[in-house]
Amino acid sequence: MILVTGAAGNAGRQVVAALLAAGEPVRVLVRGERADGPSWPEGVEVVTGDLRDPAAVARALAGVRRVFLLLAEDGGAGFAEAARGGGLERVVVLSSKAVSDQEFAGLDNPLYAKHLRGEEAVRALGVPWTFLRPGGLASNALRWAGSVRREGVVRALFPELAAPLLDPRDLADVAVAALLADGHEGRIHTLTGPEIITVREQVAVLREETGREIRFEEISEADAPAVLGPGLPKGFIDIYIPVQKQYLKTRPVVLPALREITGGPGRTFREWARENSAAFR
Template identity: 45%
Template structure:
């Protein structure tokens, strides 16, 4: 049995479907009864911030796909070990390598990795770069018109398709050779936001216009959507240049035996979401 956290999200949902397609038993952790999970998964209610709520979820589980950043990661992992869990595949990010405790994103990524390392369980870290699915954040703008306003217009990123992250996670959970490994997951190309918008325009058949926000505009835009400590974190990455996500890594292709999916492929697959 495999326990998937975030099974209703972009990566967890793809992973749940991949494991079920491979004939593996999957338990999907949800916070409330009745939450929709991929067909074939066993939903189970629990809260990663309350390790005592996970007793039923952990029963009979051999491997966990774990999201980062919860309050009591050591307590949750201790319960997992007591329940007989053998392997944790942690979704992490490139900022974990910075170990910057003054940056809110780097801090929770770093502390999550440290907790997993200290747990005594076998582990695999998936340091995924920016998700291609982040483009879905532009949906409200696209519903209003053809202008897409984006923060940090000069910052390139080798964005990765959640489908590929999930495929690597499935290999790590069910295969050999991944224990104690850190996989750096990117797409096959490094794109500017304007280049992503141009791909969307072609795929959607729309005459989209890209507008890059100034730093002042970007701060106002982000502070309306997330806590200030995370806004400061992204300014550290993208304005101060503490994190470079433009480098393309070969890990997806090496592990899956095929090229990583392009942003064009992602956009084509998800075009109906923008309709």
């Protein structure tokens, strides 16, 4: 039995699908409001509970030997408390490229802190581990879906911000390899997509793939808390802006890990947009 946490998210759902396709038995740990409904494929065992609650994690871990771990806001403390001494064979952690990016040096960034604490907590378990450190995901564009459907507009900071976005399905392919195949223990895989694309270019691709007239509105730094803040954790914008400004000064790079592990270059943002265009209509 393989446990997938964070299974209701964009990456977790793809990991569940890929494991099922490989014929593996899958259990998911999800919060109660996400447990019901027709969205879980047949054969997936569902355990409800919060990843920060060691008792819930212990229930989910019963009979499990391998785990795909999405870190909660406690930095993996609840998971580690429940998993210690439980006989796990392997833990694959969905971490973040932020842990190793020098752009975050000196910045009080919660994304960096959460994933760094989570990696440390899993290392301390004494269980074979693999850390996956993706950069930006193509599915992050879904944050624009609501405004595109309602108004035909994308509002964002820094239109020239560029990144090699990773399709969640490619992330899932790497996760499944790390869960099932030998040779990934004790390794850190830093993952990117196959091409560098700016925010403005993403909007252009969405326009072409959806057939909609989508306009782009650049948000000023002063307006960002009012426009973007309501849907984000308190204080996040104050941290997000300086981090993104640091990234604007760097040159993004496509890394080879995805091709080395999966044998393919990975899916482009256009491929992701084509397959997810219904979300923007």
